[in-house]
Every structure is written in C-alpha cells, then in structure tokens.
Amino acid sequence: MIKKNKTFIIAEAGVNHDGSLKKAFKLVKGAKLAGADAVKFQIWKTENVITQKAPLAKYQKTKKKNSLYQLLKKLELPYSSFKKIKNYCKKEKIIFM
Numbered sequence: 876m877i878k879k880n881k882t883f884i885i886a887e888a889g890v891n892h893d894g895s896l897k898k899a900f901k902l903v904k905g906a907k908l909a910g911a912d913a914v915k916f917q918i919w920k921t922e923n924v925i926t927q928k929a930p931l932a933k934y935q936k937t938k939k940k941n942s943l944y945q946l947l948k949k950l951e952l953p954y955s956s957f958k959k960i961k962n963y964c965k966k967e968k969i970i971f972m
Contacts, residue, residue, distance in 0.1 A: 885972065886911035890950040899952065899960050903967055913970035918957055921947045 886906030
C-alpha cells in the first residue's frame with residue numbers, strides 16, 4: 876500500500892544481476908533493506924533489440940573480442956526468471972517493476 880505524502884523510492888536493479896537469478900534475488904533483498912518501495916529490472920530479448928554485428932563501445936571492449944550482442948545475451952534472463960523474481964518481491968513486500 877502506498878501512503879499519501881510519502882516519497883516513493885524505486886531501486887534500479889537494471890541488469891546488475893549479470894544474468895544470474897541468485898544475484899537478482901540479492902538485489903531485491905538489498906533494495907528492501909535500503910528502504911525502497913519498488914525494485915525495477917530491465918527485461919528484453921537480445922535478438923529483438925540489437926543485431927549480431929553491432930560493435931562494442933570503447934568502454935565495453937575487453938581482451939575477449941565479444942560483440943555487443945554477445946555481451947547483452949550474457950546479461951539476459953529468461954522471462955520465466957522474472958516470474959520468480961516477481962514472486963520473491965511479493966514475499967519480501969516490495970513492488971516489482
């Protein structure tokens with residue numbers, strides 16, 4: 876329940892789970908412990924947002940010659956994982972976004 880006259884705080888989890896459901900759960904727990912009202916994740920299918928030939932930005936380049944596609948694919952979670960994260964949020968009493 877959202878209270879009137881209270882600042883609503885959204886924790887930006889983004890892709891900081893690094894493609895790991897276990898890390899995603901830790902992000903939810905951390906957001907809750909920090910006092911956030913909601914935790915927001917980014918959901919996408921790599922093949923729907925970028926081509927396999929897209930180059931990495933300079934700051935993304937490593938010794939491994941990965942493409943931006945490969946980088947994003949490693950950060951992607953399947954939709955089924957977000958159902959689990961949403962259920963975990965409900966258990967932790969924090970809004971899933």
